[in-house]
Amino acid sequence: MSTPPAQPGHPAAPPRGFGGRCPAATPLYGPQLDGDGLPALYEELRRTHGPVAPVTVAPGIDAWLVLGHRELLQLTRDEQDFSHDPRRWSLMREGRVPADSSILPMVGWRPALLFADGQQHRRMRAAVSDALAGINGHELRRTVRATAEQLIASFAGRREADLVPHYARKLPMQVITGLLGLDQRTGQQLVQAIAGTVVANADSANASNRMGVILQALIEEKRSSPGSDITSALLRHPARLTDEEVLHNLVVMFVAGNQTTVNWIATTLRILLCDPAFRSSLTGGHLTVDDALDLVLWRFPPTQNFPARYATRDLSFGGQDIRAGDMLVLGLAAANADPAVLPADGSPVVGNRSHLAFGGGPHTCPAQDPARLITRTAVDTIRHRLPDLELAVPEADLAWIKSPWSKGLAALPVRFTEPHLPSVPPSGESS
Incomplete structure (x- = not known):
């Protein structure tokens, strides 16, 4: 899903993935990342992109962050469309993940x-x-x-x-x-x-x-x-x-x-x-x-975010066009804060364990x-x-x-x- 560098005399290839609409991907890494500011970042992504947002999880490594509670449940329950096996990951298959990438220890098979x-x-x-x-x-x-x-x-x-x-x-x-x-x-x-x-x-x-x-x-x-x-x-x-x-x-x-x-x-x-x-x-x-x-x-x-699932086919999901081999990251913290399930006033949630802090589906x-x-x-x-x-x-x-x-x-x-x-x-x- 990352973009190959432009060659001399040739225009840069358009980014693959993201349904050809080339939305701007938000970095989800780096020393500027502030734990106190992440909830606001998730809400900005939700407002801008809906329940599934384009992000980069390491330099040159694009992925989709699943922010919606309903969408995250679907992602964790559906092994037909969303696999755990990183050998399906298109970037890995195409040799575009550097050997020293910070994401590799987390997603290597x-x-x-x-x-x-x-x-x-x-x-x-x-x-x-x-x-x-x-x-x-x-x-x-x-x-x-x-x-x-x-x-x-x-x-x-x-x-x-x-x-x-x-x-x-x-x-x-x-x-x-x-x-x-x-x-x-x-x-x-x-x-x-x-x-x-x-x-x-x-x-x-x-x-x-x-x-x-x-x-x-x-x-x-x-x-x-x-x-x-x-x-x-x-x-x-x-x-x-x-x-x-x-x-x-x-x-x-x-x-x-x-x-x-x-x-x-x-x-x-x-x-x-x-x-x-x-x-x-x-x-x-x-x-x-x-x-x-x-x-x-x-x-x-x-655990705020958890890698990963890999699309097994091209499909529409959360308002985005997902391609086979795309990486999808489980946005556990963002899904828990989905206004559809959590009171916006910050009141304590007592006696309710429908959170997704431990994931969902067969891999809970x-x-x-x-x-x-x-x-x-x-x-x-x-x-x-x-x-x-x-x-x-x-x-x-x-x-x-x-x-x-x-x-x-x-x-x-x-x-x-x-x-x-x-x-x-x-x-x-x-x-």
């Missing part, structure tokens, strides 16, 4: 459920869903609470902390790597390797190799000595996933589950710290922590229940252990990370006076 359709997707999803369903909820809650209390104790003596790096970022990583069957040290190495893989720089290949070595060693260990972890559950599932399929599905589960949960925890805490009325209603029992979690999923979904995130349990327990624990928690800076100074994909806080500095810590050092045992 791998043998994982995120990039499959139909029977192949159902086969891998069955294994992943069953592995997640085997998580003991009571044990997970105890593990999250113990991990949360250890982290709180590590900074309690200072009477201040930045809850993004010191709490929200550490807690899911420690819990999820444990669920995969990794020890904390190896889990931290995996986090660093995955982070290096997705940034698309000169070290990405080395980081990818390190990631593969760590996960392959884990798979070999669990084949010989299976346990009660997710990796072992995937290996013994009747779907008979290959080692390569297990490896790449573990990467998908970790990357999607970890960063989403980090953002969900931090943003929920921001709402509780910055909205006195909501915090009062929560303390008084009129609202629950789950209500706060749902408010975040509606207003500040941890299979990990949303454990993610909710981790987030709810993390928020509940810090509320009870640090009851007088308050922001250490003006609310206006809080900023989002600059990313078109992830909706996360850059920092959340807080202060408190008397932490209510357990009388004995926290452990994995219930108290």
Whole structure:
């Protein structure tokens, strides 16, 4: 969908895609991207183009951003017209995606459920869903609470902390790597390797190799000595996933589950710290922590935009002429803010989970229940252990990370006076 450069003596070829009408595509990347300004950008795109808008997701890489709630549901439910398989992407097939493109680590094909359709997707999803369903909820809650209390104790003596790096970022990583069957040290190495893989720089290949070595060693260990972890559950599932399929599905589960949960925890805490009325209603029992979690999923979904679907044929969709092979990006945050489904006055959405924060259709995130349990327990624990928690800076100074994909806080500095810590050092045992 991007435009080939003009050759000397020849006019530039008209942009392919966009139905020949050549609408101006809006960049959805770059250092100028401001998380606070993105909602206004989505509404401007909606006013200008309707529920489906032309954007660029990296230099020279055009795509369609699906903004409408109804259209996004259609996109996620219809695998006949909209495939997950990036090998259908026309730009990729035509060799027009640079090897160092920042979009490539997110959309390059791998043998994982995120990039499959139909029977192949159902086969891998069955294994992943069953592995997640085997998580003991009571044990997970105890593990999250113990991990949360250890982290709180590590900074309690200072009477201040930045809850993004010191709490929200550490807690899911420690819990999820444990669920995969990794020890904390190896889990931290995996986090660093995955982070290096997705940034698309000169070290990405080395980081990818390190990631593969760590996960392959884990798979070999669990084949010989299976346990009660997710990796072992995937290996013994009747779907008979290959080692390569297990490896790449573990990467998908970790990357999607970890960063989403980090953002969900931090943003929920921001709402509780910055909205006195909501915090009062929560303390008084009129609202629950789950209500706060749902408010975040509606207003500040941890994943803003998600790549991608690929049109399998030429079709009209959302008022645009889509060509076979075009990329369509799931505008989760924009669809949640669609005036057709969300009150425009900013009032809380309570008791309504028709948001699209976890996607929709057959590819709806299979990990949303454990993610909710981790987030709810993390928020509940810090509320009870640090009851007088308050922001250490003006609310206006809080900023989002600059990313078109992830909706996360850059920092959340807080202060408190008397932490209510357990009388004995926290452990994995219930108290």
